Amino acid sequence: MKMLNPRRARLERRMVGSTNRWRFPSKPFSGDLLGLSQRCKALSVDLDEALKNPDRLCVSQIQKIFSETSKNKPVQSREADVILECLGSRWELHQPQLFQSETLSKLYLMALAQSTKRPTKELESLLRAQLPGKIKERPPTRKMIISLKINDPVVTKVAFAMALKSLYLSQVEMNVNDVLAVLASAHVLQFSSLFQRCVAVMMKGLTPSTIKSFYLAGCKYKEEQLTTACEKWLEMNLVPLVGTQIHLRKIPQELLHRVLRSPRLFTFNEFHLLKTLLLWVFLQLNPKVQTVPVQETVLAFFTSFSRKYSFLDQDTGQSLVPLFLCLRLHGIIKGKNLEELRHINFFPESWLIRVTANHYHALESGGDMAHVKDLTTQAVRFGLLFNQEYTTHSEVIAIYGFFFEIKGVRHDTTSYSFYMQRVRHSDVVCEHGPVSLRAERLVKYEIRAQTLVDGQWQEFRTNQITQKFGFSKPSCKSHALKIHTVGLPIYASFSFIFPMS
Numbered sequence: 001m002k003m004l005n006p007r008r009a010r011l012e013r014r015m016v017g018s019t020n021r022w023r024f025p026s027k028p029f030s031g032d033l034l035g036l037s038q039r040c041k042a043l044s045v046d047l048d049e050a051l052k053n054p055d056r057l058c059v060s061q062i063q064k065i066f067s068e069t070s071k072n073k074p075v076q077s078r079e080a081d082v083i084l085e086c087l088g089s090r091w092e093l094h095q096p097q098l099f100q101s102e103t104l105s106k107l108y109l110m111a112l113a114q115s116t117k118r119p120t121k122e123l124e125s126l127l128r129a130q131l132p133g134k135i136k137e138r139p140p141t142r143k144m145i146i147s148l149k150i151n152d153p154v155v156t157k158v159a160f161a162m163a164l165k166s167l168y169l170s171q172v173e174m175n176v177n178d179v180l181a182v183l184a185s186a187h188v189l190q191f192s193s194l195f196q197r198c199v200a201v202m203m204k205g206l207t208p209s210t211i212k213s214f215y216l217a218g219c220k221y222k223e224e225q226l227t228t229a230c231e232k233w234l235e236m237n238l239v240p241l242v243g244t245q246i247h248l249r250k251i252p253q254e255l256l257h258r259v260l261r262s263p264r265l266f267t268f269n270e271f272h273l274l275k276t277l278l279l280w281v282f283l284q285l286n287p288k289v290q291t292v293p294v295q296e297t298v299l300a301f302f303t304s305f306s307r308k309y310s311f312l313d314q315d316t317g318q319s320l321v322p323l324f325l326c327l328r329l330h331g332i333i334k335g336k337n338l339e340e341l342r343h344i345n346f347f348p349e350s351w352l353i354r355v356t357a358n359h360y361h362a363l364e365s366g367g368d369m370a371h372v373k374d375l376t377t378q379a380v381r382f383g384l385l386f387n388q389e390y391t392t393h394s395e396v397i398a399i400y401g402f403f404f405e406i407k408g409v410r411h412d413t414t415s416y417s418f419y420m421q422r423v424r425h426s427d428v429v430c431e432h433g434p435v436s437l438r439a440e441r442l443v444k445y446e447i448r449a450q451t452l453v454d455g456q457w458q459e460f461r462t463n464q465i466t467q468k469f470g471f472s473k474p475s476c477k478s479h480a481l482k483i484h485t486v487g488l489p490i491y492a493s494f495s496f497i498f499p500m501s
Helices: 033-042 047-052 059-072 102-115 119-130 157-165 176-189 192-204 211-220 224-237 246-250 253-260 270-285 295-303 321-325 335-344 349-364
Strands: 082-086 089-093 144-147 380-386 392-399 402-410 415-423 441-453 456-461 465-469 481-484 490-497
Touching: 082 102, 089 157, 102 144, 102 176, 157 176, 176 192, 176 211, 192 224, 211 224, 211 246, 224 253, 224 441, 246 270, 253 321, 270 295, 295 335, 335 349, 380 392, 380 402, 380 415, 402 490, 415 441, 415 490, 441 481, 456 481
Parallel strands: 082 144
Antiparallel strands: 082 089, 380 490, 392 402, 402 415, 415 481, 441 456, 441 465, 441 490
8 A cells, every 4th residue: 555645735625515515725616616505505695695795795716716717818809898987987807807806896796686687697607617628618798887986086097007907917017106006996996916016016115205105005004014114114214314305294293103112213323313303393393394404494493482481381392292202312411412402492491400410410420320221212322324335334422421432344245243342532532521430331232233135124133231341352342243134224223321330
């Protein structure tokens, strides 16, 4: 006896109706008309009534037969079976292609039920015509006229025509400018394969000019994959890219709030993020401005408001408070930057007093950040944007008299490492400020790097590490985050706090 292959997956039989007929679940219908009849009986569904109310019929089973047939057969130059009236035009369609759309399938079955006294026989003859190798010639059928009313203003006639063309061709060219209207058309037609192709194009086509419309489309059609992609893209590009363009105005407040709360948000430093947010507010309040203003213009605008109350305490700023609560103002260290915040009278005075008091106590205690506990949500953060032209890239940061260099190094075309190291104040050119002579400084830190590869974000990160930093090797250098990727640019984030020591 020949031994059966143990690796071969066994197909389970599915009972149909009250008899011992069966079929494989991988082929829900497969042209088994008796099976369909028994299924309707088992579910107490009258087929004639189901045709009048297609929602009760398993339209997906009939769609599967026609769609599989249309994949293997070229469209013959025969007369169309259906005329679709929509958007003031008439389109001629054929049955196998029409059944790829759930909306058109239901409209067709309803028209079939209303146009003949024996809709079941009509449907059976259509299904038999799709069985392979049994009936070579299609039986003559009456040409149906169906109408579809579209209320979605995003749908255009050109995009709808492209969606109908996709019923016949598996790969229809579409650019980023058309994809939103094609997506809306695919949603109206309930044409799932085209809808997912549009989502894929949109996820790869995210730019400052498209982020708003694509995000709102994801919310409108409940496409979580698209909204998540928009959020992740904006987490990386809000500060370095969108924050430098007039398109920043278009970012919805709800999306901006979600991004600001994300621990993955990339920024060069906290003050840079604050400037981006102030610019967003300025553009909301000045809709006629068509170019990105210089920082002095933005600061002068907020200075012009009443000095009696801070901007966030006034009616205009009340709704914006949740956005600014997401900022880590204790990460703004430079006295010049803090002085600018006091001058524009944007934040409530109590906020700035608290920040100043925290800085004072940290300096008094040798850098210990008693007010910061959680590295994920409260850490001071800095970032490097590592581009194609870099072999090494670094920045020196100063905080409470301690100096650190954050650095990225390219080892070869796909290998990189990112780390931070303590440096002596005498080795750097710095502005007037405090200098700590402590030989060691306890630091809790995390290094993260993210990059986009083929439409998917790659994320690399160290653990949360607590280490004493000295001046000499190896204690002066952090653990290195070593990564291998073909993606560029690389968004490297350094987050740290000075715990009690």
